[in-house]
Amino acid sequence: MFLQEQPxxxxxxxxxxxxxxxxxxxxxxxxxxxxxxxxxxFQIAAILTAFAVAWLANRLxxxxxxxxxxxxxxGKMLKARQLVYEARGILFRILSVLxxxxxxxxxxxxxxxxxxxxxxxxxxxxxxxYAILNRFVSNRVIQNFIRWIGTPxxxxxxxxxxxxxSAYLSGISxxxxxxxxQLVQLALFGVVFFWIGRxxxxxxxxxxxxxxxxxxxxxxxxxxxxxxxxxxxIFVVVLQSANIDLTAxxxxxxxxxxxxxxxxxxxxxxxxxGIIILLDRSITxxxxxxxxxxxxxxxxxxxxxxxxxxxxxxxxxxxxNEQFITTAFTNWTHKDPRQRYEVKFTVxxxxxxxxxxxxxxxxxxxxxxxxxxxxxxxxxxxxxxEYGIHMLIEFWASxxxxxxxxxxxxxxxxxxxxxxxxxxxMPVIYRAVxxxxxxx
Numbered sequence: 039m040f041l042q043e044q045p046x047x048x049x050x051x052x053x054x055x056x057x058x059x060x061x062x063x064x065x066x067x068x069x070x071x072x073x074x075x076x077x078x079x080f081q082i083a084a085i086l087t088a089f090a091v092a093w094l095a096n097r098l099x100x101x102x103x104x105x106x107x108x109x110x111x112x113g114k115m116l117k118a119r120q121l122v123y124e125a126r127g128i129l130f131r132i133l134s135v136l137x138x139x140x141x142x143x144x145x146x147x148x149x150x151x152x153x154x155x156x157x158x159x160x161x162x163x164x165x166x167x168y169a170i171l172n173r174f175v176s177n178r179v180i181q182n183f184i185r186w187i188g189t190p191x192x193x194x195x196x197x198x199x200x201x202x203x204s205a206y207l208s209g210i211s212x213x214x215x216x217x218x219x220q221l222v223q224l225a226l227f228g229v230v231f232f233w234i235g236r237x238x239x240x241x242x243x244x245x246x247x248x249x250x251x252x253x254x255x256x257x258x259x260x261x262x263x264x265x266x267x268x269x270x271x272i273f274v275v276v277l278q279s280a281n282i283d284l285t286a287x288x289x290x291x292x293x294x295x296x297x298x299x300x301x302x303x304x305x306x307x308x309x310x311x312g313i314i315i316l317l318d319r320s321i322t323x324x325x326x327x328x329x330x331x332x333x334x335x336x337x338x339x340x341x342x343x344x345x346x347x348x349x350x351x352x353x354x355x356x357x358x359n360e361q362f363i364t365t366a367f368t369n370w371t372h373k374d375p376r377q378r379y380e381v382k383f384t385v386x387x388x389x390x391x392x393x394x395x396x397x398x399x400x401x402x403x404x405x406x407x408x409x410x411x412x413x414x415x416x417x418x419x420x421x422x423x424e425y426g427i428h429m430l431i432e433f434w435a436s437x438x439x440x441x442x443x444x445x446x447x448x449x450x451x452x453x454x455x456x457x458x459x460x461x462x463x464m465p466v467i468y469r470a471v472x473x474x475x476x477x478x
Contacts, residue, residue: 080149084141085158092133100126127173131166138162164192183229216282223280231279235272239265258323259316262342304360305343311359312342321345321362321369326438328368329357336438350438370438376409377438381431381449384423386463391419391427398456402431405452407445409434426465 100106106126125132138159146152167188171181194200210218246260315321321337327347328334335347335355345362347355361367370377385394395417402408402415415433422428431453435445457464 077145077149077151078154081145081151081154084145084149084155085138088137088141088155088158089134092130092137095133095137096130099129121174124173128166128169131162131169134162135159135166160192160195164189167192180233187226187229220280220282224276224282227276227279231272231276232269235268239268242268258340259313262313262316304358308343308359311363312340315340315345315359315362321372325372326370328370329361330365330367334368375436376412376434377436378413378432378434379446381433381446381453382420382428383431383450383453383457384426384428384465385457386426386465389427389462393460394429394457394462397460398431398453401452401456402433402449405445405449407435407448409436 105122106129109123138155142152142155142159145155167184171184175181175184191200194203204219207219207222208217212218212221216224242264243261246257246264249257321327321340323337323340325337326334327337329347333347333349333355335349335353337345338348338354339346342359344359345357347357349355385391399415399417402417403410408415411434413432413434415431417429417431420428420430431449433449456462
């Protein structure tokens with residue numbers, strides 16, 4: 039069987055080539071209509087006139103208006119005055135957008151068409167937006183949002199395609215009864231409103247922390263409540279802005295509630311425990327806390343999920359809030375930062391203890407970190423040991439004997455120097471060690 043030979047000039051791609059040819063003919067026909075239409079030239083003239091008038095007005099304003107040609111003196115300028123002076127670099131673009139708007143109205147009234155002028159105005163507005171971003175916006179989040187999201191929307195609007203794209207996305211149905219357009223709106227409004235919410239939350243926290251009439255625990259409670267209420271309101275506003283019916287999320291909300299009940303019990307327990315801790319004030323920032331497993335540290339941060347204990351050697355211990363509710367812990371400094379400490383040492387049995395106390399006690403009392411209240415320091419016999427008398431120094435000091443505030447080691451050094459300077463002996467223990475060593 040042989041292949042049938044196709045007539046010359048015919049192929050399988052003929053319809054495709056015909057479509058391209060027809061498209062090219064339509065484009066040429068449209069361009070021909072433009073160049074033969076008086077309205078086309080009228081719009082070009084209107085655009086050129088608008089730019090020319092904007093250029094002349096820009097030169098005149100920069101030359102005659104002091105706000106634009108005189109830099110404000112340092113220390114005597116208002117923020118608005120400085121912004122006006124800095125805006126002189128984008129004044130031509132601002133005037134171009136304004137005069138192109140006037141030119142569009144004139145072109146529509148006199149020539150019957152304004153589409154070309156509107157396109158020119160739209161791209162000039164985009165040009166202006168980029169200039170404002172480069173000169174006045176330093177936040178990267180805002181810059182990227184406007185550059186990658188705002189600009190494409192502006193271009194679609196200029197080209198007259200925004201309504202068509204919106205209608206197409208609105209026709210795409212997604213789960214939970216929302217459309218693709220609503221999903222896009224949800225993402226856009228979510229980015230904007232939650233960024234605003236984060237900045238507002240930071241400023242609100244600073245305002246609450248500046249209230250000197252509130253104690254640290256109350257400040258922390260108000261801070262967390264403010265954060266929860268703020269982001270709850272923002273969540274509802276975002277849904278309403280995206281035209282999402284809240285009743286459509288009822289099924290999803292019920293499923294989420296079941297998931298929270300079974301899978302997130304620990305998170306919920308820590309959250310509730312955090313509220314209880316903040317309200318009953320059993321622990322506050324700055325407390326020195328010792329856990330059941332003997333780990334300890336200063337409380338430096340308390341959130342709705344966990345507490346952070348900073349150890350004297352610089353490590354952070356993350357403790358779930360639930361542990362402070364369900365287990366025992368020791369709060370060393372909650373009510374009173376003063377603590378009682380002991381320093382132990384041993385002296386020989388032939389030591390004159392009266393002379394020892396007479397020499398050593400004044401040095402302990404005058405030590406800078408030793409307190410005389412609620413009790414003065416004293417030296418007493420702890421017990422009689424096998425090789426010497428075990429002495430005990432009891433004293434009160436402010437704070438925890440750790441890190442930079444370590445004072446027992448200093449007192450032990452003070453005891454050793456005092457015994458050495460006054461020839462007070464400390465017992466030396468010799469422990470016999472047997473070994474089978476051959477005689478020399």
